[in-house]
Amino acid sequence: MSVETTTVSVPEGRPALLLAEYETPGACMKAAAKLRDAGFTKFDTHTPFPVHGMDAAMGMGDSKLGWIVLVMGITGLMTGIALITYANGIDYPIIVGGKPAISIPAYVPVCFELTILLSAFGAVFGMFGLNQLPRHHHPIFESDRFKAATDDKFFVSVEYADPKFDADRTPELVASTHPNHIEIIEDTES
């Protein structure tokens, strides 16, 4: 393979990522599809703008976030019902406005708001958790070329931690997708 390969290494680092740079979104998407077909799961694409069809090319399934939000929303709803039933109906029953102590319509605003609140918490913090955030540093930022990911270049990164990763064959596989350039990035953390 004639693709130029460089290594960005730091003291005591170990190989963490294989970063391939592409000129066009199409080449990037083809590379992603090739990795998907080879059974890779721990790889990502980095593009300056959303590329239609990339999710399918990467073989991404449904996000789990919806389920987290659903569970949190139901928890909020139940919390609201339990709170009002206990406070107004059991612990301190009091007639307000001639309505019964346990009065379903009066539940709705509080239960609705709690459902929304916990759903929103589920969405925001669930997203944080699934993305392993907050994370102050990622080895990919060791690459100078990677800055172009927000400008005019398209990247595919493969983690060394992927079960399919092979130190010899994976760079060859990536090189066969015609990248501009390949970089091996080492982790600075450990």
Place this chain on the structure above:
Amino acid sequence: MSAATTDKTDYRLSGTAWKIAAGIGALGLAGSAAGFAADAQRFAFSYVFAFFSFLTIAIGATFFVLLQHLTNAGWSVTVRRTAEFFMSALPIFALLFLPIAASVTQLYPWWDGADHGAHHAPATAGEHGEHGDAHSPATPELAHDDTAHPAAESGHGEHGQHVAGGRLSEEAIEHSLHAEVMASKTWYLSKGFFAVRAVFYFLFWTFLALKLFRNSTLQDSTKDLRLTASSQAMAPAATFGLALTTTFAAFDWMMSLLPNWYSTIFGVQIFATTMVAIFSVLVIVSYALRASGVSGNAITTEHFHDLGKLLFGFNVFWAYISFSQFFLIWYASIPEETVFFHLRWSDGPWKTVSLAILFLHFVVPFALLLSRNTKRFAGQKILVLAAVLLLVMHVVEMYWEVLPNYAAARGIGPQTDAALAPHWMDLACLLGVGGVYMAAVLFRMSQHPVVPVGDPRFGRSKRFENV
């Protein structure tokens, strides 16, 4: 709906569908006319129900089209034409309004002025029983006292003072309350002003519908970008105008069936209804167009996904507004406000309908539409199921808005089984109004491509993807 052409790039519907709809409409109108001869009052209420069931679709379609122009939306271009067809038949409601204009004395208790509709509302104070005929006409002082106008908002306080003074019986207070409420409305609920407003609504709607439709269909052949610019330029002011005319039309023709009742959120509720109705229609019609091949590959999963999201969102909005209206009235429990729900939420047949609306218009569609998968996968069958359910429940909701007033007008208490009495005229009017409206829509569909082929964003819309 069948595809007339085998050429997938033609985007045209056959010319027979509208004739079938016109036939159904003619039969329905003939039945309605027979009903009018048999029982003019029942006909009037059935007709208002049918009229609103379809008027809301046409208005919702106009809102949808304006919204796309307001936001310079590219995604919706291929489905916008469907909404434009449903919008283009809006002017026909000016003709369809004539039976209502002829029935005003049957429908609107305030029309003759003498009675102010007080007898129209049984048991406004809750469970005090029927005392309809005990009401005499409003006292002249109150009815003609112009200073009573601001009292519409603050009248409850004065009312309370009467109670504290112990000078009036409860019934007399309630009576004077009706009189005050009605007196404050006489300037608005008057024959001349009502007629002027109706004419204005129809002129405005006709102008909007024809102008937007012409801009879009003319572009099919000319591909003139100025037509898009023209629609976008008029969209902001037109949206304001449509919002106001929709609100006041709902006040005039539906809310004033029960004239001593008022709800400031009523117009918003009808707006929400129009949006749920049009998104249901767009999902169903887009599905039919895609399945029959008339729309070729122009309408994709991505469009259904977005229509589904908007249907879900506006249905939640509808539920939010509907509940807000109920909740404030229920909590405050002020007699002239509770009368609306007294007719619909007392233990009786209408309460069953109310609960059916709660579950089948909100809970079940909410569950069906919540997941992304139901909007994208399995050929959108679940999405279409939810849309059909919501369209049926839309008609039920219009029935629920109008027909309890008929029972009240006949002095039938909401707790008796006779309060809910479906009549063959309901169906005749529904088929009559719906047939005429759909004939107009389907006729337009046979005259123009079912997608706006001349729109500058047409290609972009075909390739559009949710990211």
